[in-house]
Amino acid sequence: MLKTILELSKIKITFAVMLTTITGYVLAANEFNKEMIATVLGLFVLACGSAIINQYQEYKTDAVMNRTSKRPIPAGKISPKGALSLGIGFSLLGSATILINSGWLAMSLGLAALVWYNFIYTPLKKITPFAVIPGSVIGALPPLVGWVAGGGEISDPRALIMAFFFFIWQVPHFWLLMLKYGQDYEAAGYPSLHRFYSENHIKRVTFLWTVSTAIAALMLPVFNVVDSSTASYAILILSFWLIFAFLKLLKLNSPSFKPMSYFMKINIYVLFIIIIITVDGFTR
Numbered sequence: 083m084l085k086t087i088l089e090l091s092k093i094k095i096t097f098a099v100m101l102t103t104i105t106g107y108v109l110a111a112n113e114f115n116k117e118m119i120a121t122v123l124g125l126f127v128l129a130c131g132s133a134i135i136n137q138y139q140e141y142k143t144d145a146v147m148n149r150t151s152k153r154p155i156p157a158g159k160i161s162p163k164g165a166l167s168l169g170i171g172f173s174l175l176g177s178a179t180i181l182i183n184s185g186w187l188a189m190s191l192g193l194a195a196l197v198w199y200n201f202i203y204t205p206l207k208k209i210t211p212f213a214v215i216p217g218s219v220i221g222a223l224p225p226l227v228g229w230v231a232g233g234g235e236i237s238d239p240r241a242l243i244m245a246f247f248f249f250i251w252q253v254p255h256f257w258l259l260m261l262k263y264g265q266d267y268e269a270a271g272y273p274s275l276h277r278f279y280s281e282n283h284i285k286r287v288t289f290l291w292t293v294s295t296a297i298a299a300l301m302l303p304v305f306n307v308v309d310s311s312t313a314s315y316a317i318l319i320l321s322f323w324l325i326f327a328f329l330k331l332l333k334l335n336s337p338s339f340k341p342m343s344y345f346m347k348i349n350i351y352v353l354f355i356i357i358i359i360t361v362d363g364f365t366r
Contacts, residue, residue: 086154090137090165091130091172099129099224102248105356106228109244109307109363120183121231125192125224128176132196134169138162139204143270149263184231191230195223211275214256222249243305244359247298251352254291257284258348261341285339289331292348296321299355313362317355324351 103125107118137144137155145156154160160168173196181189203217222245229241260267260275261284268274275284299321303314327347330339 086159087130087168089154090134090160090168092133092137093130096126096129096133100126101353101356102221102225103228105360105363106225106230106234106241106244107232108228108360109225109240110229110232110234112363112366114364117183118228118232121180121188121228124176124179124183125227126176127172127179128192128196129224131169131172131174131176132199134165134172135196135200136204138166138169139200141165143272146270147263147266149266180227180231184227187236188227188231191223191227195220195227198223207272209273211260211273211278214253218249218252218256221252222246224248239305240307243298243301244307247295247302247355250291250298251295251348254288254295255345255348255352257288257291258341258345260284261288262345285331288344289328292328292331293325295348295351296324302355302359308359308362309366310362313358316358320351320354320358324348 100122103122104118107121108114111118137153140150141153141155141162144150144153150156155162155165177189177193180192199217199220203213203220206213206217225248226236226241226245229238229244230236234241257275261281264274264276268276279287299317302308302317308314308317324347328344331344
């Protein structure tokens with residue numbers, strides 16, 4: 083049963099949500115403490131609940147796609163109603179934990195992420211392949227939950243530029259998945275970018291979004307999200323590495339193009355940015 087719950091919870095994604103929440107908290111509070119642990123765990127449980135509800139919403143289309151057909155609901159490991167009940171329970175437990183430890187604003191931001199993911203982004207995916215752009219707002223909210231829980235003001239420019247970075251990187255991240263699994267999405271009835279653009283066009287646009295991600299990261303020292311020279315230089319080096327690594331996307335009709343290779347690179351890049359921001363915040 084535990085394995086099924088972990089699969090339903092999309093544990094890799096929800097673990098990343100937990101990391102960005104820690105980043106936001108440490109940036110605001112400049113420390114680790116028990117309040118942070120409770121808030122982070124609360125948001126983690128809430129994110130798991132949201133992921134489970136999403137799997138309930140999409141289990142029919144998941145059954146059609148090769149990539150998702152073995153998920154717990156289409157594979158018969160749990161009933162749809164059982165998954166929905168579990169998702170609602172996790173969401174309520176996570177929300178209550180955040181409320182008790184960090185107050186109404188932090189809980190409201192956490193619930194806003196759930197609403198945006200399950201009731202705006204998820205239905206929008208069936209309408210337009212560009213749903214990922216408004217959908218990326220979801221990634222900006224967990225670090226703001228951590229920021230508010232750590233005592234930061236929601237209007238602080240540092241919080242906003244941090245949230246913007248976590249918003250923008252998800253667009254190239256998802257479009258690389260579309261390059262890999264576009265036909266799978268089309269088979270399940272989702273509108274695909276390939277209906278509108280050639281693969282070369284998608285690769286070029288993905289490169290532009292990646293450059294925008296690097297520029298957003300370079301704004302972190304400018305807005306004092308990090309303030310040490312070591313952190314600033316590390317972000318600079320990583321950002322140039324990312325742009326250089328993605329330049330090959332501009333090579334047309336490359337027979338050796340592997341979307342998942344670039345997918346891993348941008349994920350590694352963001353992980354290092356998270357570590358840099360967190361360590362710099364903790365050592366201030």
